[in-house]
Amino acid sequence: MSNTARTIMLVDDHAVVREGYRSMLQKQPGLRVVAEASGGAEAYRLYKETGPDLVIMDLSMPGIGGIEAIRRLRQWDKHAKILVFTMHQNAAFAVQAIRAGASGYVTKTSPPETLVHAVMDALSGKIAISPDIDHELALSHLAGETAAADLLTAREFEVLRMLLAEKTTDEIAEVLHLSPKTVANLHSLIKDKLGVGTDIELVRLALRQGILTQIDLGER
Amino acid sequence: MSNTARTIMLVDDHAVVREGYRSMLQKQPGLRVVAEASGGAEAYRLYKETGPDLVIMDLSMPGIGGIEAIRRLRQWDKHAKILVFTMHQNAAFAVQAIRAGASGYVTKTSPPETLVHAVMDALSGKIAISPDIDHELALSHLAGETAAADLLTAREFEVLRMLLAEKTTDEIAEVLHLSPKTVANLHSLIKDKLGVGTDIELVRLALRQGILTQIDLGER
DNA sequence: ATCATCGTCGTGAAATTTTCCCGGCACCGG
DNA sequence: CCGGTGCCGGGAAAATTTCACGACGATGAT
Structure with missing residues (x-):
């Protein structure tokens, strides 16, 4: 389980963000980025091709959006592990993503350690939610702002x-x-x-x- | 002029994006990232402290937003060079940014070369606008959607x-x-x-x- | 100096929309 | 069968949007 690296696919329409993921993740031993996609359709294609252990996915993308992409990936592979990493610090989005089959939801404002942590959690089957979203969820619950x-x-x-x-x-x-x-x-x-x-x-x-x-x- | 590296400050509230910038820019000889800020206020403080040759700035940040931050930096240093690098593929934002004193406007969807190009242009005093925004501007002009x-x-x-x-x-x-x-x-x-x-x-x-x-x- | 223009603020009255209350239908679970 | 709920629309009062109009001051050109 530990002699072979876990493979990761990055999905984000911003090249600079993918570069950032890559740079952050390669500092972590045992992880290897094997594919990059800039949109939902490409992600679907590359997933079938490379079958990564984990997908790191942005939500806001042109064409097939993140939520829809998650749905499709999970339809193709019921056990696909998909970690959402997005700028939307929004409980409603998080709920949608989890419902669509995401294994975690982390906001881009989180410190790097949080992402790395979430990646590890997701790989080991846990559901990772970043603290700010937890807080949002609790708040929106308290505020009674039902969806x-x-x-x-x-x-x-x-x-x-x-x-x-x-x-x-x-x-x-x-x-x-x-x-x-x-x-x-x-x-x-x-x-x-x-x-x-x-x-x-x-x-x-x-x-x-x-x-x-x-x-x-x-x-x- | 060429024996000493040009210094750059990065301003973006997403750590992963800063990491991406850094990774992309350090491949370029003659450039050195000397400061990173996650918000407008911090950017202002660090600019005064480090006086970089160029600032790469995101627009959407909590607290003091990008446009306002540009205004303040330019107020402090009339010759500050600030390159806007944002996800907003929106002509109206670009106009606002340029008016506030930005030296360029590049969208995050642009390929890495475009950013590097824009950095060089901005450093040499040119105003760099990414092609998609040029297109937007032309379009909105044609569509007659006056601001x-x-x-x-x-x-x-x-x-x-x-x-x-x-x-x-x-x-x-x-x-x-x-x-x-x-x-x-x-x-x-x-x-x-x-x-x-x-x-x-x-x-x-x-x-x-x-x-x-x-x-x-x-x-x- | 005078006139024309434009921005601002307000009134009144007509036209339209919003809101509230109502009844009818269909569907479902007890 | 009966009560509850969602769905569809009518009627009428209430609120709003819209239009036409006047007044005032500032501006600017002649």
Whole structure:
């Protein structure tokens, strides 16, 4: 178990970050980086090719995002070990990632030791969550900010996503084959359920909870 | 001029990214990393202490953000050379950074050579903009999406920021000593000027243009 | 000096939206 | 069967958004 190195694949769209991982990890004996991918699709391909012991994965990537990539990797290999390493210090993301099958969630603001620790934990089968996210989770629990997805019914959530994406009430009514009146009613109900007064707060909540990502904004 | 190495300070709140920079730059002869900071305040302090030839700076950092940090550094040293290296592939940010006094703007998605190139350019006094941002700038120019800041009057912009940050119309009226009616009028006028129909589009536009940052969202 | 322009602030009134309350349907578990 | 819940929309009051308009001061050109 100890005479052969554990193999690792890095997935991050920023070359400089991969370089950083590589540099940090190669100081650690017994670890070897065998593949690098800059996106979800490439990660999938390279995983099948190289079958690494552990994947270190960023979340925000163009194309196939991190969460989706995790899902696909785990679908291909039920026992894939995937450690999420991301800038999003956000409990909602962490929950999504773990649900998708991640073995750990560490934020990029963590000190290097934390990453190394998490890598070791993940390799030995433990689930590693960085302390700040633990704290976030506890906080959001205490603050009672239940995930929007849990609070809303499927239909309501659908409308919420369209509100955030589409334009007007009428357009949504069109697409969903509803009366504009119903959409307006749902819109109102959603804000009520989520405890926000204005649409602006609604968007901010959605961003906090990862329902809407900055990448979805048509920014790129 | 060539027998002594050019000194560089790295500013990024992610240790792994600093490690990446360091690893990439030390392959380059004639460059030496002499300081690392994880935030704007620390950067300011260390700059005064070490006086590096070049600063490589991230934009999104807790506390004093990158743009503000650039402003302060340039205030202290009019000739400070600061190269922005960020994940934000966003023309609006680039414009802000350059206006604040940055000597260049490179996105983290760029290949390593681009960073090295930009470092050299910046050191020799040139302004380096990575190709994707050039493209963005051209695009946003063509698309006619003028920066909101240029389109709005000072008062309107003020109200816009408060709309994005504060809560209700009445609260803003309170703070600004205006009639709630006036705020509502401004709100309407702003949406008109920016060509958006709903508040949700307004927030999205603000995010695209960097008026509102994800970090401002109260996520942290 | 005067005029035109623009930003700012406000009013009033119409148009629209939001919100609240309601009823009808369908589905599910006891 | 009955109560609870999600889903869909109507009606009407309440709130808001929007539009037209006037007043005022600062600016700037003639």
